[in-house]
Amino acid sequence: MAFFSLLRRLYLTIYNWVVFFGWAQVLFFALSTLKESGHQHVYRAVERPLQLAQTAAVLEIFHGLVGLVRSPITATLPQIGSRLYVTWGILWSFPEVQTHVLVSSLVISWSITEIIRYSFFGVKELLGFAPAWLLWLRYSTFLLLYPTGITSEVGLIYIALPYIKESAKYCLRMPNKWNFSFDYFYAALLVIAFYVPGSPHMYQYMLGQRKRALSKSKRE
């Protein structure tokens, strides 16, 4: 029994630090490219580590489902969903937006958030606790990075709209046997619409989490 708990800890420690390293790469490449070349080249530089680190997060759904971690999947699912949508459904699918400056703000917001988050979990799994400053960072940086990240996400989807419409990519038209159609353009509009109530909701949720986490640590 204790063996499994040790195994779990080992696995999670490795998982968190590996993904941490991925995001650290993203931030490093983003910043150095910005300094040396300019925002148009940021995507090219970060594409691989970004896709790997972001897609690896799918494992976290699995972790939640099997009970390896305590996080409720209802909170992580929309988060991961929107990240994967932007990473693959917008950035990778529509190269025209890859040179936009919002890509830089996007990857910087995401990578800083994730670096803090994964190191927080990595330290916690490894040592059994996390230092107070790391806890504070985890529950405070979102105050700035959520707005910047969300603005970048919605902005990029919006910028991609004309290219989505023109290319008719991922669209299924009628007539067909199953009387079904799918229009990626309208789906994108729907996604943007979801951000309207979704973003304040997520922000409120994080504010609540912050209150809980920081007051709990004060009491300890």
Added chain:
Amino acid sequence: MKVTVVTRSGRELIKGGLELDESATVVDLQEAIHRRTKKYYPSRQRLTLPLQPGSKERPVALNYKKSVKDYCDGNSSNLTVVFKDLGPQISYRTLFFWEYLGPLLIYPIFYFFPVYQYFGYKGERLIHPVQTYALYYWCFHYFKRIMETFFVHRFSHATSPLSNVFRNCAYYWTFGSYIAYYVNHPLYTPVSDLQMKIGFGFGLVCQVTNFYCHILLRNLRSPDGNGGYQIPHGFLFNIVTCANYTTEIYQWVGFNIATQTVAGYVFLVVAAAIMTNWALAKHRRLRKVTCFSLFLNKLFPILLHTLKEACASYTINRGSNSGFLSDSSLYQIHFLGCFSFYVSS
């Protein structure tokens, strides 16, 4: 007797408490609270007995039919109740009417009016017979539901939070539009004539049996919503489909077989999941009741034994939402094959 009313945070809601007759019922208590706090009408009040601090148990809710004295400890003439405001309430009848009206009115809009030109489909629209039958079927279904809401279902005092109007209407009206868009689409591809007939035929049969289930459920309750059930004798044991959720799900299956749209099937899956959830919750609540009453009837041990062996899944009628729950001990088992047993005790 004196009743102290406190909120969950411990604050006294009614200063000085309430003085009630020894014979007062919970209904009287609710009305007394309403008189003192203008905005908290009875259906908004949730009254429970105080819990021991740190207790993990669920609080005991006061039953509106009982007398207040039943909740007093021993000979004490004092009682403390905990009050929770459930927020503005709406009767089930009103809720159902609005949620069903949407599909009834929205679907024909897609059939009769030239909406598709606004989606970019200019030109003539050829209407297939199946699309016309689908219109009749769909509208009949929601018309039936509204009629049942006003003339068949017997609701007890149950109400629903006002916010559910928005949630439920969003669900029905959105899915209604989503399905209507595809079935009435100018590029709609009909299925074979035989498949259409099978679908609608089966669906209609299920709608009729569903109606019959509702009638049976209604007859188990008196007009003011109170129940008390007798064990059905011989001829009332239906060994054929008679579960209102099951028949509801199956009639949507019929509709989808006839119309064949992904939108329709998505709706079917979601609706079935919701109803299954209700059924499971109802089952959990009923287990205590049925186990107890099973002792009272020799028929059940045998029947239950058979049912247990054959049971693959079960569906239970929508007790609480249509007000049947509190006295209901209806217990329906549905087999994915072809029978369902209708058992009540």
